[in-house]
Amino acid sequence: MLLDFDPQVTMLVAQPFWLRWRDGAGRSRRHAPDLFARMADGCGVVIDVRPDDRIEQRDAEAFGVTKDACGLAGWGFRRVGVPDPVLAANVSWLARYRHPRCGGWPGLARRDRGSNYTAAFDAVLAGAGIRTVLCNVRTPRMNAIAERWIGGCRRELLDRTLIWNQNHLRRTLRQYETHHNQHRPHRSLHSAAPLKPLPQPVILGQHRVRRQTRAGGTINEYGLVA
Secondary structure, three states: OOHHHOOOEEEEEEOOOOEEEEOOOOOEEEEOOOEEEEEOOOOEEEEEEOOHHHOOHHHHHHHHHHHHHHHHHOOEEEEEOOOOHHHHHHHHHHHHHHOHHHOOOOOEEEEOOOOOOOHHHHHHHHHOOOEEEEOOOOOOOHHHHHHHHHHHHHHHOHHHOOOOOHHHHHHHHHHHHHHHHHOOOEHHHOOEEOOEOOOOOOOHHHOEEEEEEEHHHOEEEEEEEO
């Protein structure tokens, strides 16, 4: 995961090959390195991940043979152990921003203005090529509200719609915005819509229910007709 945030790494492959040889006793041995990284300058690096306290004699022999083979191939070899736990936790948390579900513009990370975000936090993002964008003043829930809206829009609309171009996307999102604010029930508002109050109770036997479609039939809205 740390290699994913290294700007010098352009390609990463897990267990790229099997290396076979015979040990001093003539027994057949084989070893598959953990990773192969292609660097920005074109060179390759083979990486084995094993903590110092877990390296046995067979492992040390395998790493030595792998290093010699990489030297013959013109590659580098590294054996790395356990990373700093604080660094590993930060990188693991930042890794989720690579997923499309996080939305936003590439290379940007939004955060609030809480004191728990220090300059070191922004420095870690900057080192990964990510620019920090602050939320509005005194709006600690802005991120949560935006993420909930984006998640609902994706689950209810975009995951079930084939978007052709930007104009189609804008038109579809405008229809969903209208549906979300004027018709869709919200549990936090006691099933009312944000821009439309909950209607008074009626006797359904005296009315007919009319269905209206939006976004090409992906979304249905239901209303009463006298």
